[in-house]
Amino acid sequence: xxxxxxxxxxxxxxxxxxxxxxxxxxxxxxxxxxxxxxxxxxxxxxxxxxxxxxxxxxxxxxxxxxxxxxxxxxxxxxxxxxxxxxxxxxxxxxxxxxxxxxxxxxxxxxxxxxxxxxxxxxxxxxxxxxxxxxxxxxxxxxxxxxxxxxxxxxxxxxxxxxxxxxxxxxxxxxxxxxxxxxxxxxxxxxxxxxxxxxxxxxxxxxxxxxxxxxxxxxxxxxxxxxxxxxxxxxxxxxxxxxxxxxxxxxxxxxx
Amino acid sequence: xxxxxxxxxxxxxxxxxxxxxxxxxxxxxxxxxxxxxxxxxxxxxxxxxxxxxxxxxxxxxxxxxxxxxxxxxxxxxxxxxxxxxxxxxxxxxxxxxxxxxxxxxxxxxxxxxxxxxxxxxxxxxxxxxxxxxxxxxxxxxxxxxxxxxxxxxxxxxxxxxxxxxxxxxxxxxxxxxxxxxxxxxxxxxxxxxxxxxxxxxxxxxxxxxxxxxxxxxxxxxxxxxxxxxxxxxxxxxxxxxx
Numbered sequence: 001x002x003x004x005x006x007x008x009x010x011x012x013x014x015x016x017x018x019x020x021x022x023x024x025x026x027x028x029x030x031x032x033x034x035x036x037x038x039x040x041x042x043x044x045x046x047x048x049x050x051x052x053x054x055x056x057x058x059x060x061x062x063x064x065x066x067x068x069x070x071x072x073x074x075x076x077x078x079x080x081x082x083x084x085x086x087x088x089x090x091x092x093x094x095x096x097x098x099x100x101x102x103x104x105x106x107x108x109x110x111x112x113x114x115x116x117x118x119x120x121x122x123x124x125x126x127x128x129x130x131x132x133x134x135x136x137x138x139x140x141x142x143x144x145x146x147x148x149x150x151x152x153x154x155x156x157x158x159x160x161x162x163x164x165x166x167x168x169x170x171x172x173x174x175x176x177x178x179x180x181x182x183x184x185x186x187x188x189x190x191x192x193x194x195x196x197x198x199x200x201x202x203x204x205x206x207x208x209x210x211x212x213x214x215x216x217x218x219x220x221x222x223x224x225x226x227x228x229x230x231x232x233x234x235x236x237x238x239x240x241x242x243x244x245x246x247x248x249x250x251x252x253x254x255x
Numbered sequence: 256x257x258x259x260x261x262x263x264x265x266x267x268x269x270x271x272x273x274x275x276x277x278x279x280x281x282x283x284x285x286x287x288x289x290x291x292x293x294x295x296x297x298x299x300x301x302x303x304x305x306x307x308x309x310x311x312x313x314x315x316x317x318x319x320x321x322x323x324x325x326x327x328x329x330x331x332x333x334x335x336x337x338x339x340x341x342x343x344x345x346x347x348x349x350x351x352x353x354x355x356x357x358x359x360x361x362x363x364x365x366x367x368x369x370x371x372x373x374x375x376x377x378x379x380x381x382x383x384x385x386x387x388x389x390x391x392x393x394x395x396x397x398x399x400x401x402x403x404x405x406x407x408x409x410x411x412x413x414x415x416x417x418x419x420x421x422x423x424x425x426x427x428x429x430x431x432x433x434x435x436x437x438x439x440x441x442x443x444x445x446x447x448x449x450x451x452x453x454x455x456x457x458x459x460x461x462x463x464x465x466x467x468x469x470x471x472x473x474x475x476x477x478x479x480x481x482x483x484x485x486x487x488x489x490x491x492x493x494x495x496x497x
Contacts, residue, residue, distance in 0.1 A: 003351060003354040003355050004351075004355070007340070007343065007347065007351045008340070010342075010343065010347065011340035011341065011342045011343050012342075014342035015341070015342060068338075069338075069340060070338075071334065071336055071337065071338035071339075072338060072339055072340060074305055074334060075332070075334055075337070075392075075395070076355070077303075077304070077305060078303050078305070078327060078330065078332035078334075078405075079327060079328075079352070079355055079356060080324055080325045080326075080327045080328040080356070080358070081324070081327075081355065082324050083324075252307055253307075254266070254300070254305070254306040254307060255300065255305040255306065
């Protein structure tokens with residue numbers, strides 16, 4: 001397994017898309033942070049970029065990579081390797097490569113410009129988002145035979161979580177505003193990893209205005225500390241469940 | 256060595272393999288023939304465990320493959336299309352496979368030498384031509400000295416010289432008592448190699464005979480003529496009549 005991870009990483013670290021992704025992240029982070037003034041403002045801008053960019057890039061890049069390496073996966077599976085090992089190794093390789101890109105692109109500039117606790121939470125949430133969306137990409141890959149359909153599904157899933165979900169949530173709040181919906185709302189938010197990532201950072205940043213309805217709810221019901229632990233737990237489940245489900249589906253998949 | 260019983264596999268409504276029964280022994284060179292979509296690749300993939308059959312069993316050296324994965328150490332597979340990670344070099348690909356296959360200490364690097372791959376040693380896979388990638392696939396199939404070779408269209412995309420080298424190597428391994436399973440539409444390539452012919456059509460096994468038997472039955476000398484008369488559907492009746 002380690003061997004496969006090592007070579008997937010070696011291949012991906014030379015990949016042009018990964019390099020460009022790193023450079024763009026770094027350019028944005030440095031320009032935002034170097035603009036000076038308020039670090040909290042800078043971190044918030046980076047947070048917004050993270051919440052939009054990381055899911056889209058992680059999801060699309062990983063899905064395309066998995067589909068493109070189908071033939072090589074087949075060749076490796078003709079060797080005495082368990083299917084599960086192969087899939088997990090491939091996932092780890094891709095997820096690590098994207099995490100390294102994020103660490104270099106966002107982590108290093110933040111480390112140079114600001115040492116706040118919130119900054120580290122931001123990096124953590126970016127890394128978790130990378131892991132979550134590569135896991136969802138893995139699931140998309142095992143569920144679809146056809147590359148075009150798979151990539152289409154990947155686009156829809158990312159758009160759903162980054163844009164559509166919040167709209168639906170708002171209309172839900174709006175239509176049921178006469179009822180006590182605070183608690184069900186907490187559950188619903190746990191269904192969107194992007195929201196979880198936002199709340200995780202905002203609980204640390206302490207900018208109530210930016211927190212929105214969901215963030216305020218978390219603070220009210222769970223408090224900062226419990227809230228952070230709860231969101232982190234949810235995000236871990238968002239990684240583990242898709243990965244395990246993929247391994248299960250992949251065991252029965254025809255290649 | 257390989258025994259297949261009642262193997263059935265369908266993709267949705269399409270029956271790719273329909274109740275196939277076959278058994279192959281060491282020293283045989285079996286050419287799998289049939290029109291496009293007749294189930295050749297599905298059969299190969301089922302043996303490799305890449306496609307999961309609905310029913311039926313495949314045994315290799317008496318061991319059922321459905322639960323096992325280690326049996327694949329005995330198989331050298333050369334796929335129809337070889338695609339490799341873009342930024343890896345030939346050297347890295349070969350080193351990777353060697354690291355994965357720690358169980359095998361004996362390497363057969365004859366093909367790497369004869370194909371002259373060492374002059375492309377540090378080129379990335381994306382910069383190689385289709386034929387060179389095919390050579391890499393061939394080298395990987397022979398690398399770990401397996402007992403069974405499964406080759407899907409091995410000579411497609413190779414230049415005449417290289418395909419001659421590959422055929423020589425296959426014949427040599429067969430003479431060493433290895434089992435060779437090969438599909439190809441270039442029948443002249445199979446002429447000197449094949450000892451048996453398996454003919455599939457619409458997922459059904461039409462015939463499984465030695466080349467000699469078929470030549471005798473059809474009265475033809477060349478393999479391509481033999482196959483042509485099978486494809487005109489005359490032979491299975493004759494074989495069935497015997």
